Amino acid sequence: MSDLTGKRALVTGASRGIGAAIALALAKAGADVAITYSASPDRAAEVVRGIEALGRRGTAIQADSADPAAIRRSVEEAVGALGGLDILVNNAGIARGGPLETMRLEDIDAIIDVNIRSVVLASQAAIPHLGQGGRIVNIGSCLAERVAMPGITVYSMSKSALISLTKGLSRELGPRGITVNIVHPGPTDTDMNPADGPQAEGQRQLVSVGHYGQPEDIAAAVVFLAGPGGRQINGAGITVDGGLNA
Ligand code: NDP
Numbered sequence: 001m002s003d004l005t006g007k008r009a010l011v012t013g014a015s016r017g018i019g020a021a022i023a024l025a026l027a028k029a030g031a032d033v034a035i036t037y038s039a040s041p042d043r044a045a046e047v048v049r050g051i052e053a054l055g056r057r058g059t060a061i062q063a064d065s066a067d068p069a070a071i072r073r074s075v076e077e078a079v080g081a082l083g084g085l086d087i088l089v090n091n092a093g094i095a096r097g098g099p100l101e102t103m104r105l106e107d108i109d110a111i112i113d114v115n116i117r118s119v120v121l122a123s124q125a126a127i128p129h130l131g132q133g134g135r136i137v138n139i140g141s142c143l144a145e146r147v148a149m150p151g152i153t154v155y156s157m158s159k160s161a162l163i164s165l166t167k168g169l170s171r172e173l174g175p176r177g178i179t180v181n182i183v184h185p186g187p188t189d190t191d192m193n194p195a196d197g198p199q200a201e202g203q204r205q206l207v208s209v210g211h212y213g214q215p216e217d218i219a220a221a222v223v224f225l226a227g228p229g230g231r232q233i234n235g236a237g238i239t240v241d242g243g244l245n246a
Contacts (some may be wrong), residue, residue, distance in 0.1 A: 002227025005030035008082035009226070010075065012036045012065060012122060014094025015044035017190030018139065021215030022060075022089055024050050025223045031087065033056035034078035038064050038092075057082060065092040065118035066110060075125035085129040087226050090119040090162075091139040095192055097151045108154055115158035116165075123169060123180075132177035135226045136169065138162045139218070142186040142241040148206055158186075163237065170235030179234040183221045186241020188213040208243030 014023040014035035024047065033051050037044040037060060043087045051053035051058030061082040063074035079085050094114045096107040123136055130136075136235060144154060144159035162182055170180040187203040189195035195204075195212040204212065221238045222232055239245055 002029050002223050002229060004075060004087075004223070004227055006032040007086040007226070008034075008078075008084050009087035009089065010034045010078040010085060010126070011089040011091055012063075012074075012118070013038070014047060015040040015060070016128055017192060018185060018188060018215045018218045019089075019091040020047045020149070020221040022091060022222050023047055025216065025219035026057065026087065026089075026226065027051040027054045027056040029223050029227065029235060030056070031226075032082050034059045034061060034081055036061045036063040036065070036074045038062070041048070056234070065093045066113040068117070068121050071118055071121045072125045075122060075129070081131050085126055086131070086133065087137070088122060088130070089137045089139070089226075090122055092118060093139065095152075095155050096159040097155060099151055100153045103154060111154050111158050115155070116161045119162060119229045123165075126182075127173070127178075130173075130176075133231070134173070134176075134178035135230070136178070136180040137222050137225050138166050138180070140182045140184040140237065142184050142239055142245045144184055145237075145239070148244070149202070166237070167235045174234050179225070179230060180221050181230070181233055181235070182237045183218060183225070184237055184239040184241065185218045186239070186244040187214055188215060189216060190215060190230050202245075203214040206244045207241065211241075211242065213240060213242055217243065
């Protein structure tokens with residue numbers, strides 16, 4: 001189990017789903033945790049209560065990841081609340097599908113803004129605060145490497161972009177003792193992709209272990225990368241998809 005005692009983490013988009021599980025797992029490992037959310041203050045407050053119940057400091061910051069000023073403000077607020085920053089987890093993401101031919105410009109822009117630009121800007125704002133042993137963990141998707149179905153083209157593209165972002169930034173920050181990695185979830189039971197949703201059975205058939213992942217499965221990989229065991233892993237991807245991409 002990674003020991004994150006004394007570490008300070010910011011997890012974006014952590015009022016629900018994978019982000020909430022990551023925030024709680026980091027706190028369980030000993031970190032103080034700030035989270036951002038967009039539209040669910042009650043759910044965010046519940047996550048903060050969970051962090052505090054583990055004996056750690058927690059804080060929730062409303063910040064739309066589509067808004068550059070809000071992203072920068074949220075990083076500064078997290079640093080202020082926690083007294084610094086050691087770990088940034090870029091988790092906030094949205095999925096909007098449909099054939100490219102008929103996709104609306106606003107949906108294409110929203111995916112690019114939240115799934116790509118916010119990761120660039122949150123990382124940029126966090127870098128001056130990260131020191132030796134610092135960590136950036138991006139949340140990609142198994143679709144970043146293999147698009148096994150139609151109708152999810154732009155979303156998949158947005159996650160592929162995070163691979164080169166992760167690799168490039170690992171080259172910039174590795175010499176400063178800061179690692180940058182990406183975790184690729186496969187089908188994971190959340191509001192975005194419920195295990196009992198209309199799209200679930202087709203995805204389940206592609207997963208060799210035969211079942212959806214839980215948010216805690218993704219959180220476990222993030223906690224490992226964030227901890228001392230991850231110190232030699234840089235610019236890498238860990239796929240947590242039950243074998244879908246094998
Ligand atoms: P959910 O939709 O269940 O939860 C999304 C979280 O992100 C919520 O906390 C939500 O906050 C927040 N969020 C959404 N939009 C914004 C925004 N504009 N600004 C700030 N916060 C925002 O998603 P998941 O937990 O399933 O997904 C988490 C990450 O994992 C995403 O990057 C997703 O692409 C990726 N992923 C998920 C997979 C899956 O099968 N679930 C598979 C592969 C990748 P609020 O409650 O306020 O709306």
